[in-house]
Amino acid sequence: MPLSANHKSSKTMRSLVDNIGRVIVGKTSVIRNLVLALATGRHVLVEDVPGVGKTTLIKALARSTDLQFRRIQFTPDLLPADITGTSVLDTDSSEFRFREGPVFHNVILADEINRASPKTQSSLLECMQEGQVTVDGVSYPLPEPFLVMATQNPIEYEGTFPLPEAQLDRFALSLQMGYPTASQEEEMLRVRRGADPLDQLTPAAERKEVLQLRSSVEQVHVSDAVLEYVVKITQATRNQDNIYLGASPRASLTLLKLSQALALYQGDDYLLPDHVKEMAPDVLRHRLILTPEARWEEHSPDEIIGSILNRLQVPGAQLS
Numbered sequence: 147m148p149l150s151a152n153h154k155s156s157k158t159m160r161s162l163v164d165n166i167g168r169v170i171v172g173k174t175s176v177i178r179n180l181v182l183a184l185a186t187g188r189h190v191l192v193e194d195v196p197g198v199g200k201t202t203l204i205k206a207l208a209r210s211t212d213l214q215f216r217r218i219q220f221t222p223d224l225l226p227a228d229i230t231g232t233s234v235l236d237t238d239s240s241e242f243r244f245r246e247g248p249v250f251h252n253v254i255l256a257d258e259i260n261r262a263s264p265k266t267q268s269s270l271l272e273c274m275q276e277g278q279v280t281v282d283g284v285s286y287p288l289p290e291p292f293l294v295m296a297t298q299n300p301i302e303y304e305g306t307f308p309l310p311e312a313q314l315d316r317f318a319l320s321l322q323m324g325y326p327t328a329s330q331e332e333e334m335l336r337v338r339r340g341a342d343p344l345d346q347l348t349p350a351a352e353r354k355e356v357l358q359l360r361s362s363v364e365q366v367h368v369s370d371a372v373l374e375y376v377v378k379i380t381q382a383t384r385n386q387d388n389i390y391l392g393a394s395p396r397a398s399l400t401l402l403k404l405s406q407a408l409a410l411y412q413g414d415d416y417l418l419p420d421h422v423k424e425m426a427p428d429v430l431r432h433r434l435i436l437t438p439e440a441r442w443e444e445h446s447p448d449e450i451i452g453s454i455l456n457r458l459q460v461p462g463a464q465l466s
């Protein structure tokens with residue numbers, strides 16, 4: 147029984163990836179990893195320069211499911227209550243009642259999150275952590291699933307508030323779009339000669355199929371050897387000369403889950419070291435703080451993660 151459910155989940159994930167691929171040209175591993183985050187019910191940060199399709203990517207994901215979706219544009223004057231909601235006076239009953247804010251949706255696009263004040267950012271991060279909103283001592287649960295997909299532009303310094311590392315840790319993955327190749331960019335122009343493909347998208351998965359993905363991911367078998375490999379990677383980030391702050395235990399958990407999701411996507415019942423290797427950069431890069439010397443020498447988190455993966459011994463054939 148679990149096998150056929152997993153087969154179905156793998157198919158669901160593939161149709162989501164194909165659907166998003168009708169809008170976003172190229173970027174297949176970014177699209178795939180976004181779908182893996184959805185499958186594990188985890189939050190995602192998309193970080194890149196303007197105009198590379200960040201907002202479009204997340205809108206395409208949202209339109210590929212029937213989950214309730216809301217975009218919140220983060221601006222300097224956005225207040226915490228603009229996200230969470232607020233108590234309003236009901237004139238009929240003369241009582242206060244809670245009016246839900248936009249955060250009460252399944253998928254939130256927190257667009258340009260680094261433009262809002264730290265106070266407003268943390269009100270969203272509190273929702274992500276607790277899965278509920280508390281106003282005047284009363285807690286209101288957020289819907290299931292609840293996923294925040296945030297975008298941020300890393301080169302816009304003036305008037306922005308970069309998320310502190312402790313908050314970055316709440317995002318399972320940081321995705322980088324990167325520029326398209328010349329032929330992809332031409333393809334994008336060709337596709338866009340007609341109507342906007344985003345408007346043509348129809349859902350490829352229903353809410354219950356999305357929720358099923360999470361339990362299918364848990365069915366992917368993890369051997370001790372691969373589990374130890376995950377821990378070796380995160381531990382290595384804590385013992386590197388050029389890293390000031392390494393990956394947390396939360397990062398280990400996330401790396402394991404996302405790697406299981408990749409195995410499921412690829413139709414594998416077992417987690418392999420290659421799945422872990424493939425997911426490590428997106429899971430780890432935003433959680434590492436390099437030492438000033440390493441930054442001065444222009445080392446990057448990706449390069450350091452790459453060298454750790456190259457150095458560590460990969461568990462051999464004894465996988466089960």
Ligand SMILES: Nc1ncnc2c1ncn2[C@@H]1O[C@H](COP(=O)(O)OP(=O)(O)O)[C@@H](O)[C@H]1O
Pocket residue numbers: 169170171172173194195196197198199200201202203297326334
């Ligand atoms: N790889 C891509 N595939 C398809 N469209 C793209 C791609 N990159 C950029 N675009 C298009 O460029 C425009 C700007 O994208 P947008 O999502 O607003 O960028 P960002 O949020 O990164 O600033 C959109 O019309 C989008 O469709």
Ligand SMILES: [Mg+2]
Pocket residue numbers: 200201202257297
């Ligand atoms: Mg945008």
